[in-house]
Amino acid sequence: MTRRLNVRVDHSCCVGNAMCLATAPGVFAHNDQRQSEVVDPEGQSEEKILEAAFNCPTGAIRVEIAEGGEQLFP
Amino acid sequence: MTTADLDELFAPEVVADPYSYFARLREIDPVYWNERFQLWVITGYEEVVWLLRHHELFSSAIMRNSASPPYPPVDPEDLPLFDEVREFRADQLVEQDRPEHLHQRSVVHQYFTPTAMESWRPFVRDAVAELLDELEPLGRMDVLTDLAAPLPVRVIAQMMDVPWEDRDHLRELADSILYMNRGEPYRLRPLTEGMRGIVEYAAPLVEERLDRPGDDFISILAQGEKAGIFTRHQVLVNTGLLLFAGHETTMNLICNGLLTFIEHPDQWDLLAADPGGMARLATEECLRYDPPVKSTQRIAAEDVRLGGKAIHKGDRIRWIMAAANRDPSVFPDPDRFDIGRQPNPHISFGSGIHYCLGVALARMEGQEVFRALAERFGRFDLATEEVEYQPSIQFRSLKSLPVSWDRRSR
Numbered sequence: 494m495t496r497r498l499n500v501r502v503d504h505s506c507c508v509g510n511a512m513c514l515a516t517a518p519g520v521f522a523h524n525d526q527r528q529s530e531v532v533d534p535e536g537q538s539e540e541k542i543l544e545a546a547f548n549c550p551t552g553a554i555r556v557e558i559a560e561g562g563e564q565l566f567p
Numbered sequence: 568m569t570t571a572d573l574d575e576l577f578a579p580e581v582v583a584d585p586y587s588y589f590a591r592l593r594e595i596d597p598v599y600w601n602e603r604f605q606l607w608v609i610t611g612y613e614e615v616v617w618l619l620r621h622h623e624l625f626s627s628a629i630m631r632n633s634a635s636p637p638y639p640p641v642d643p644e645d646l647p648l649f650d651e652v653r654e655f656r657a658d659q660l661v662e663q664d665r666p667e668h669l670h671q672r673s674v675v676h677q678y679f680t681p682t683a684m685e686s687w688r689p690f691v692r693d694a695v696a697e698l699l700d701e702l703e704p705l706g707r708m709d710v711l712t713d714l715a716a717p718l719p720v721r722v723i724a725q726m727m728d729v730p731w732e733d734r735d736h737l738r739e740l741a742d743s744i745l746y747m748n749r750g751e752p753y754r755l756r757p758l759t760e761g762m763r764g765i766v767e768y769a770a771p772l773v774e775e776r777l778d779r780p781g782d783d784f785i786s787i788l789a790q791g792e793k794a795g796i797f798t799r800h801q802v803l804v805n806t807g808l809l810l811f812a813g814h815e816t817t818m819n820l821i822c823n824g825l826l827t828f829i830e831h832p833d834q835w836d837l838l839a840a841d842p843g844g845m846a847r848l849a850t851e852e853c854l855r856y857d858p859p860v861k862s863t864q865r866i867a868a869e870d871v872r873l874g875g876k877a878i879h880k881g882d883r884i885r886w887i888m889a890a891a892n893r894d895p896s897v898f899p900d901p902d903r904f905d906i907g908r909q910p911n912p913h914i915s916f917g918s919g920i921h922y923c924l925g926v927a928l929a930r931m932e933g934q935e936v937f938r939a940l941a942e943r944f945g946r947f948d949l950a951t952e953e954v955e956y957q958p959s960i961q962f963r964s965l966k967s968l969p970v971s972w973d974r975r976s977r
Binding site: 505506508509510511512515526527547548549550551552567 | 673681
C-alpha cells in the first residue's frame with residue numbers, strides 16, 4: 494500500500510524552471526504565472542516526487558508524509 | 568538626455584554606470600525599441616519575468632537565428648572567424664530551445680542541484696582558505712587576478728577531474744575564452760584559439776570517459792553522448808561552457824560584491840559582525856545590486872505582445888537583469904545596498920527553463936568568499952583612483968580591482 498504525501502511548492506522561491514513537471518508529470522503543473530503547482534500528489538510514485546523535490550534548483554518543493562507529517566524533503 | 572542618447576546602449580558612460588541609464592529607460596518605457604541597434608530592450612521586472620517564463624515565445628537560439636555581425640566591430644580580416652564562434656556557441660546548452668533543451672538539461676541538471684553542490688562546500692572553503700593564506704601577509708592584492716579568477720578554475724578543474732598540474736593550462740584557456748565578452752577589435756583571434764584549445768584538451772578526456780565513466784562533469788556529458796542526447800561536438804563545447812560560464816560570472820560576483828562592500832562600509836561591518844550568519848543574505852544582495860551578468864538575449868519565436876508593444880517574430884530582444892533588479896515596484900528603495908534585504912527575488916540567475924544551471928555553485932562560492940574575507944580582514948581600501956569595466960553589454964566585468972588592507976587590523 495502506498496502512503497499519502499503532502500507536497501507543496503513555495504511560490505516565494507519557485508522560478509518556473511519546470512524540471513519538476515518533466516520529472517513528475519501529473520503531480521506538478523504550471524499556473525498562470527508559470528510557477529509550479531501541485532495538482533495531484535498521487536499522480537506519480539513517491540520516488541519520482543522525491544526526485545523532483547531533490548532536483549529543484551531553488552529547493553522550492555517540500556514533501557511530507559500526510560499521516561503524522563514526517564518531513565521527507567528537504 | 569535625448570531619445571538618440573537613450574539608444575546608446577554601448578556608450579562608455581553606460582558601461583561605467585549602467586544603473587542610471589537603465590533606470591531612465593525603465594521609467595520612460597520598460598519595453599523599449601532601440602532604433603539604432605534594432606532591438607527591444609526590456610527593463611521592467613514583471614515584463615522580464617514574463618518573457619523568461621514564456622520560452623516558447625522567446626527563443627534562446629540566438630546564434631542560429633540571428634545574422635547580426637559582431638558588435639562592437641572586429642577587424643575585417645577576422646570576420647571569417649566569427650563563423651567558427653557561431654558554430655561553437657550554437658551547440659551550447661544555453662542556446663537550445665525545447666525539446667532538445669529539456670533532454671540535454673536533464674542529463675546535467677542533477678549534477679548541479681543544491682543538495683549535490685552542498686557536498687562541494689568543504690572543497691570550496693579549503694580553496695578559498697588556501698588562496699587567502701598566501702595573500703593575507705601581503706597587505707594588498709588585485710582581487711580579480713589573485714582571488715576571483717583562480718578560485719573558479721580550481722573548482723572547475725576538480726569538477727572535470729583533471730590533473731592538478733593542468734590548472735594553469737585551463738586558466739589560460741579560460742582567459743582566452745573570456746574574449747567572448749570583450750570589445751577589442753582583435754578579440755576573435757584569442758577567442759577562437761581558446762575555443763580550439765578547450766576542444767583539443769577535452770577530446771581525449773571524453774574518449775576515455777565514454778568507456779570508463781567517473782562521477783565528474785565530463786563523464787556525465789559523455790554518458791549523454793552514449794545515450795544519443797549529445798553529439799560529440801556538443802559534449803566538447805559544453806565542457807567549454809562550464810569553463811567559461813563558471814569562470815567569468817563567479818569572478819564578477821566576487822569583484823563586484825567586494826567593491827560594493829568597500830563603497831558601503833556600514834554593510835561590511837554588518838557582515839563582519841556575523842560572517843557565518845550573514846554570508847547567505849549578503850551574497851543575494853550582492854547578486855541583486857551589481858549582478859555578474861547585466862543582460863542577455865532572446866529572439867521572438869512568434870508575433871507577441873509585451874507591455875502593450877507588438878513584438879514581431881524574429882525581433883531581437885535584450886532583457887536587462889541589472890534594471891529589473893532595481894525595479895521599485897518589487898524592491899523597496901532599490902538603489903540601497905542592504906544585506907538584510909528579505910525577500911530578495913532578484914533575477915540575476917534568470918528565470919524559467921533556462922534558470923542558471925550553476926546557481927547553487929555560484930551562491931556557495933560567493934558565500935564562502937565573503938564569509939572568509941569578513942572573518943579574516945578588517946576593512947578594505949580601494950588601491951586605485953577609479954575602476955574600469957570591460958566594454959560589454961552582457962557582463963559587468965571589472966578590468967581589475969586592486970585593494971589594500973591594514974595587516975594589523977585583526
